[in-house]
Amino acid sequence: MPFIPHTEEEIRQMLDAIRVSDIDELFSEIPGDLHSGKLTSVPSGISEMDVGRIMLARSRQDGHYINFIGGGVYEHHIPAAVWELTTRGEFYTAYTPYQAEASQGTLQLLYEYQTMMSSLMALDVSNASLYEGASALAEAVLAAARARKKLNKVVIPRTVNPRYRKVVESIVRNQRIELVEIPFSVTEGTIDIDVLRAFDKGSVAAVVVPQPNYFGLLEDVDTLTDAAHELDALVIGLVNPTAMALLRPPGRWGADGADIVVGEGQPLGIPLSSGGPYMGFMCCRNKYVRQIPGRIVGRTRDDKGNEGFTLTLQAREQHIRRSKATSNICTNQGLMVVAATIYMSLLGPEGLRRVAARCHHNTNILLAKLTAIDGVYRCFETPFFHESVVRLDQPVTDVLRAIEAQGINGGIDLSEDYPELGNALLTCATETRTVDEIENYATHLDRIMSRRSLDPPCAEKVAG
Amino acid sequence: MPFIPHTEEEIRQMLDAIRVSDIDELFSEIPGDLHSGKLTSVPSGISEMDVGRIMLARSRQDGHYINFIGGGVYEHHIPAAVWELTTRGEFYTAYTPYQAEASQGTLQLLYEYQTMMSSLMALDVSNASLYEGASALAEAVLAAARARKKLNKVVIPRTVNPRYRKVVESIVRNQRIELVEIPFSVTEGTIDIDVLRAFDKGSVAAVVVPQPNYFGLLEDVDTLTDAAHELDALVIGLVNPTAMALLRPPGRWGADGADIVVGEGQPLGIPLSSGGPYMGFMCCRNKYVRQIPGRIVGRTRDDKGNEGFTLTLQAREQHIRRSKATSNICTNQGLMVVAATIYMSLLGPEGLRRVAARCHHNTNILLAKLTAIDGVYRCFETPFFHESVVRLDQPVTDVLRAIEAQGINGGIDLSEDYPELGNALLTCATETRTVDEIENYATHLDRIMSRRSLDPPCAEKVAG
Amino acid sequence: MLIFERSRTGCTNPSQAPDDDSDISGIPTSLLRAEPPIIPSVSELQTIRHYTSLSQKNFSIDTNFYPLGSCTMKYNPRACNKYAMLPGFLNRHPGSSDRTGQGFMACMYELQEILRDVTGMAAVSLSPLAGAQGEFTGVAMIRAYHDANGDDQRDQILVPDAAHGTNPATATMCGYQVREIPTRPDGDVDLDSLRQTVGPRTAGLMLTNPSTLGVFERQILEVAHIVHEAGGLLYYDGANLNAIMGKVKPGDMEFDVIHMNLHKTFSTPHGGGGPGAGPVGVNERLRPFLPIPYVIDDGGEYRWAVEEDCPLSIGRLSAFMGNAGVLLRAYVYARLLGREGMQRVAEHATLNANYMMRCLEDKGVEMAYPGRRATHEFIVTLKSLKDETGVSAMDVAKRLLDKGYHAPTVYFPLLVPECFLIEPTETESKEELEGFVEALVEILKEAKADPEMVKHAPYTTPVHRIDEVKAARELDVAWQIPEN
Amino acid sequence: MLIFERSRTGCTNPSQAPDDDSDISGIPTSLLRAEPPIIPSVSELQTIRHYTSLSQKNFSIDTNFYPLGSCTMKYNPRACNKYAMLPGFLNRHPGSSDRTGQGFMACMYELQEILRDVTGMAAVSLSPLAGAQGEFTGVAMIRAYHDANGDDQRDQILVPDAAHGTNPATATMCGYQVREIPTRPDGDVDLDSLRQTVGPRTAGLMLTNPSTLGVFERQILEVAHIVHEAGGLLYYDGANLNAIMGKVKPGDMEFDVIHMNLHKTFSTPHGGGGPGAGPVGVNERLRPFLPIPYVIDDGGEYRWAVEEDCPLSIGRLSAFMGNAGVLLRAYVYARLLGREGMQRVAEHATLNANYMMRCLEDKGVEMAYPGRRATHEFIVTLKSLKDETGVSAMDVAKRLLDKGYHAPTVYFPLLVPECFLIEPTETESKEELEGFVEALVEILKEAKADPEMVKHAPYTTPVHRIDEVKAARELDVAWQIPEN
Ligand SMILES: Cc1ncc(COP(=O)(O)O)c(C=O)c1O
Ligand SMILES: Cc1ncc(COP(=O)(O)O)c(C=O)c1O
16 A cells, blocks of 8 residues: 555554444544545556656656746756755655744744845845745735735736736735736837826835846836835835846835835746746835735744744734735745755855856847847847847747747747737847857747748648 | 865965965975876866756767666666665765764664665675675685685586676686686576586585576576585575565575575666666675675664664774785775665565566566567576576677667677577566567567568668 | 855855856946845855755654644655656746647646546646635635626625634635634534524635544535525635545535645645645536636647636636646656555545544543544644643643654644644554654653643754744844944 | 564555566476565655664764865765766666767766876776775786786785775785885885885885875885886875875876776765775776776777777676766766866865864874875874873764764874874865864863763764674674564
């Protein structure tokens, strides 16, 4: 019996001790007519060897593509040590550190994470993770609305990842928060600041400011922050953590800095992993610490005066405050925080800065190579971090499909989410891309683009 | 500086403390004309990311073949837990447990291994590993010669793996041990016992008895053991550990059992790994314990009376006995023992027996399917464990090359080592082979064989 | 020691970082960072030693029996980790096309089907990221359903007083008012109260069954009837599904929507706090509202459902594809167990809990619901000990750590005074169960003989009793560079 | 507790084993096993808990500073493990054709080239499985060389009295008689003795340089000259190569043959005892005798050398391809370091040793070779402490464990009384070095104040001082099922 340790004899002894004749008797409180739980479409159990064979075959089936997709999660080099340590049983199979004395390992690590993350953002406080970037943004919107009690209007620019906007909408909708989109300049690709300035002072709870924005472009965060604060709105920064090793952090935006900052922690040592698990981070100024959701670890002492760590400010959380909690979140993304913390330690501030710089550098090369191709143009001249948009003279989906047949994931087709940009392609080269790979991409793209202007490529003919 | 923790400032402080002006001064005792160590053909250092890229590409280049090769090391299912535990830093990065109090983990594990292994062989004592099977056999030959002082003749049947015979020869040659080969019956594939019986009593130090033998066949170990003992020779069993879960162990062979047993421990949870690291095991009767090489762990007490473990009988070893040691072995295959011990614990005696039984079962199917093909015949009708020999009506090398082009490793060509067997192929199906895979092999072999009788296959034409 | 205290400016790990020759002139200097963040500059070896040593300060399933009630701390098979972390899955960008993810999606699709069968529901979406997000999803669907029916006066969600904190918190997040339903002394829901509370404002009832009290709600069909009669829907908090897999299906108990905690029932690791996965299952009437994405088998090709497939969907709850790696682990687990294995999980989880309960009862330990069968967990109350000696359940819990056992859940559910919610799980051996019983009984003796000693436990852990009050009062949540 | 004590007949892990429906009727029943072996029947969780907890009872590089002289316990980069364990390498059967192993063999070939450069030799074979087997290989080649020259009266190998035990043991295994050469008080070989000992019976001299005394043999060229003059060959025990990589090459020191310990200099893990890898390098005159297999670049295709390629080869030393996985780790390490990194290894290993030595000297600790530079290691002698207090080097070593430091090598080399051979390695931080110095100085104080306390150390390890005498006298090397 997989994972069940008892022998027949032991089962008998246990049943005798309980004074029942068989295991079924233990289910006697279940009304008889409900005893119908038989599983019919679950396959029979197979051995680890057989499951392994299936999984290996499926993982190979999915192949290996050279990746130029970003759009919120990014391929980075992850030092081997990160996951060898993270999957140690003592981290991997522990529960949430509710019993502090039996969980000092996880707790100290979380405290160290909070230190690194809040400092990376130049804010006072970090929580110990939320699910992922988009839902973290939703939580930030709710926290801001709580902080600005009577207000329910939150401004989200269209330069925020469209999926993030959808997630926020799904989550905050029920609490009657009004999300107001503001447009961007189609030439610059950044937030139209005049629209923001046009709001009435005191009418807006918060303004979301992305850096870089979904197009990979750098927003004028200082002006935006000051403008939002002018309205008496909180500023919710939405940032890429890798970028923050290089760029001015939200706590230093404008005159007073952002108030709450969230984002996707995946770039910090977490694999792309077909979609998750990732981790959301959230930092804030001290004065909002009681408004934010998620666990927080504090440093304290034990009764002998030794340094120790424990979960703190639990009165914000559901297990204490129940219907009045700041959020319903309970299980978070703890193990991803372990990975992120080890990742940051291994890279150090200098290593992280170099990663950020190399990403920018490579994307620069990518843009140069791609826009050298006939029919490929840069969409915006605005400075970017490690991602940017090019415009093609052909439908992006078809081009991406053809390039995929060459083992390359070329980027994200923006034409559905941003029809105003035309045939727009969001593309990215992190530090993991070599110049050879970039050139290879450009060569294929060139070939595909020039052939397509005459005739659709064969991959298209077959698949379409 | 990869893996060097110092900052420039610290280096300066250290140099100052030492009272030298630079690091080069520390090498002042090296005669000046020798300072020429500059490396010229070592490439410059690259990052982990770049090495990773190279290694990934090379490992993929080597592809994935469905494996029907045995011949001494075997593909088995290895539970995921085995290597997740084995590579824990505390096992992986510890040294030989010379400081017992700081190494109880490794020591207790070795004691448990010794228990399992000696019991699996039905002998009294096991050491804590040797390098691998072939050199372990050489060490057994030397130990036997030590035990039978004046004798230097050791009998090794031709049914022993030819590579093993070569390794033994290379190692024992210098100590003037005479290795005497005895032939096998070409119809049975097992040792010709009459040749063994013909030796003069008292003229032979030891006789090596393989089970199964290199052809995968089961020797008549009882008669062989008794015959060897008749000659006053020691019996050195050479066995496959997986087989011992199913077959009568060497300690129970004949009237008195084998005296020393060695073999390759790879089947016990150690990956094929392109050739190593594996591990040799060695067990013996109590009376030979001072003759065998390698570390041995004993159970004892600490000065508070608690159970504890330590290396023992070290007076056999080079670091104590120097030129009079039983062997020069120092570093052994410790980590492989960790894996083997965990593997045996996870499978248990019943699991191990089933693995052995399924290997036999699958090879039975394999033989049936292959010999159903025109031009493929069974070489021996003798009972086998999980490997056997078939004879083809065509040169084996060519057939193997053609089958390799289909993603299948078909087995080992015996024609060079055993020309007397003709076009002989040693082939094996462990528990990891499915019936589908076996059928797939047979189908391809059939096609290749029938085409070849007319015309060489195209893979052959291209490559040859 | 904190890792920051080992940091020395200038210590770098060059094999982990690109060379310092990138051109960043394209970024306006005004946007560049001035001061470096507090991230340690330490060597690889220092990092490894530091985090290896931290890990050793944890209790975990791999090191200790961990009978944390409601948390299902069972063995996390290593195969699940290994096969979920195969490079093909790990390196795949979620923005890649469905064409290049058929292997991965096949696993997801089959997992959906398996969970459908286990729960007896009509359809499953894997996307919620944990139990609480599953709850949110479920209640949001309930809301969407009523809205779609124009039934917009329903502004209340009912929860039993024994409910987990996430239930009422979720209801609030979905904009509902929470009404508590009391529990009877025998552990079942008070039906009279329920009848009095339901009505036209009732959107639904959230229930865990087996309940968080470690007993099976015997009147479940009655409860369902009452709520449905009133036009409300029935939500199943599947945290305790481990107790009934292959025995009873929530669908058969007439639940309309359910979430599962794969990090409990399907044994994905808790990871010191997460990640989990909280898939939801729904019956036919809620199917149109399922969150996206979920996998559709489109004539032999798998693809993610998008807005167009389900215009009534409550939408997206995360930017990508749920906790995919967690779902892969659950899939491997499900395949290893198979249908027989799943049923055995419920049987043996129940056997273990009843056996421990009986052993403790035989040694005079007081049960909160003495007449009842344990499900996969049960509740001990130490109120009389507290009254007698001043030693609290928390003190006993801390003392258990000294004996090498992780403490059970304490002070939950809130309605039982000085309680332990004990869930041994099916993967623990008889020997472990008996060891725990012995340790607990011994501590109860110690509490009588030397209450002060127990009140200051633990003694053998890396730190002694932690001062939580100080932590909250003198908030220190991030290390600062000491001034000197 | 031993794993056997948790075993219960009938407990199985069916996901790890095939079903019990195999047909074994083809095996004669007379050959079948009667009684099951003593292998535990325990659950997966029990196994994991047991071995996780055992692992935690070890000191290791990942947990403790481990300044074990002559062993080079430096950081083992995790990248080496990860990339050596890629499925393509791991699943490849060594019996596969060379055609299907070009990726693997490319690594091996390049590693041969790297080692050739580092040692300054003409050719390298990777096949020896550890240092001692490398020595065997080297001495066997020396023998084969003399034999090939018909020079068969040479039956002696010379080793300095400070040599590692494997040196004389190897000479014996190769059928040689061992002659010891004394060391002068300053740590260098006694040349007069050497001159008196060499002669027509001298097959060769085995030398470690830097020597096992932690000093560089300054007269190395003199030594080489004397031995070569007499017709002997010079063997280099490369265990201490870490001290000189990129600084001096053994080839330039006129050695004829060398082995390296990749599990030291190239940082492959020690694994609690192994596996290691002991490649050999030779100059032109020994090249024909190299053991097989080694990799040949045959016009762009790699292949293993076989007997036909090298008819004078001493043959095979193992059935397959050396410790391939260890070699892959060494290859990754070499690529990470590169030529600059290797030189830095020697520089910083030397810096660390000299710094520690100086710190200890400054605190009054006595050095065995006080006037000399440390190489990558150095020797402390505690003889005066022993005389004064009765506290031995071993006692101090045990007490170090209490302070969280693994003990240095004790009582080796044999000629220095009460010695510690201390090798900090280049991967340790200044902080660790200073911590060790402080701890040692503190213990020396303790030894004077309370010698009995130190004599019974350690106190904080999983067991107290182990009784080794009892272990040898009452030999218990395998657990037996208790009779009852
Ligand atoms: C009964 C119950 N419901 C809901 C939850 C919440 O699940 P999660 O922590 O995955 O959000 C839990 C988990 O603790 C629980 O025990
Ligand atoms: C100087 C010296 N020579 C040789 C050896 C033997 O190497 P191995 O243990 O790899 O056989 C060692 C290792 O301890 C050593 O220190």
